[in-house]
């Protein structure tokens with residue numbers, strides 16, 4: 001058995017690991033690489049293998065950086081099955097259709113300009129038709145129920161607690177009697193909605209994410225209180241709260257916190273809008289997958305009058321563009337949750353344009369703001385922001401709710417690995433899904449904790465799994 005690291009190796013995006021078991025070839029995730037445009041175009045269009053020769057894909061969860069290039073694989077000849085949990089299939093479907101639609105319309109615009117400049121046209125990564133074929137290839141599996149994907153190769157999913165349906169994957173290759181565990185993305189141990197990451201037994205080799213390998217999160221318990229204070233202050237000023245948030249996961253987490261404040265009478269009488277068609281679809285998927293939630297969360301649903309932890313009287317889900325525009329005509333303070341989370345596109349930009357010069361407005365950042373994004377620039381105190389080609393003065397306030405994270409921090413990553421290695425059978429750990437520095441910090445911590453040897457593979461590196 002052998003693993004070739006083809007993505008998210010010494011970087012965060014584009015997760016993809018190529019596993020060779022005898023004559024079989026399996027991909028663990030097939031994520032979209034997001035980075036500099038020219039580089040991303042090549043990486044996402046060209047697989048360093050023949051997609052028609054891949055026998056199966058095992059998908060850890062729906063996020064774009066793990067699922068976002070699956071339709072390209074199908075477009076370029078992959079004819080096998082894609083294994084995932086049921087929630088992952090539904091969320092990935094929502095996300096991939098959205099991505100294909102945006103690409104189709106963006107490309108028309110970009111190619112019009114390229115033709116005018118005499119430049120060669122760019123090719124579509126995948127169409128909505130490719131997404132249909134991709135969704136048809138999915139086979140849904142439950143947590144902790146082993147299934148054979150190819151003769152002698154048995155896979156088991158374990159709850160990773162990172163987002164609805166997220167899984168850590170255990171692969172056992174009978175011919176060599178060796179077990180590989182792939183963490184996918186690991187969630188937090190005290191998430192208000194999701195279960196804690198499950199223990200994955202009997203690993204010999206581990207591929208583990210290390211996004212926050214060098215960081216400890218603030219205590220999660222005060223997220224609700226922080227949000228309450230911020231809502232009160234903003235209400236007293238007569239201002240509005242803009243919350244840029246990723247449509248799947250982060251949005252539902254924020255809505256749940258607001259729901260708790262509303263149900264206990266601690267939320268000022270704001271009208272609250274979730275303005276994102278994808279978030280509306282994703283929220284429906286959340287509502288139908290009770291099996292993914294923790295016991296405490298299920299109890300709180302059962303005790304609520306309306307039994308809806310993602311809905312309260314003043315909350316409105318917005319799908320249509322007309323309704324979205326109508327929010328900006330309201331003459332009263334509002335809370336708007338909309339994508340994208342780093343202010344790199346999406347409807348949030350229209351709301352920002354309306355309110356960015358209003359000192360009564362607060363932008364509340366809830367997730368990691370990557371370098372070179374508008375979110376990062378505003379957070380770092382930029383005086384002007386460019387929106388739709390026009391410079392606007394930034395007079396609004398900014399705030400951060402850091403503790404709302406979908407990723408384990410350093411101590412939680414160590415805790416997960418210690419549990420995986422409880423029987424002391426792990427021989428090697430490969431750290432992925434992070435920049436080099438956090439990985440090095442975590443590798444040192446692993447060594448201090450007496451954990452098995454750690455490698456930090458670069459793209460195209462190989463790990464041999466000895467029988």
Ligand SMILES: [Zn+2]
Pocket residue numbers: 061063162185
């Ligand atoms: Zn993720």
Ligand SMILES: [Zn+2]
Pocket residue numbers: 015063065066185433
């Ligand atoms: Zn990820």
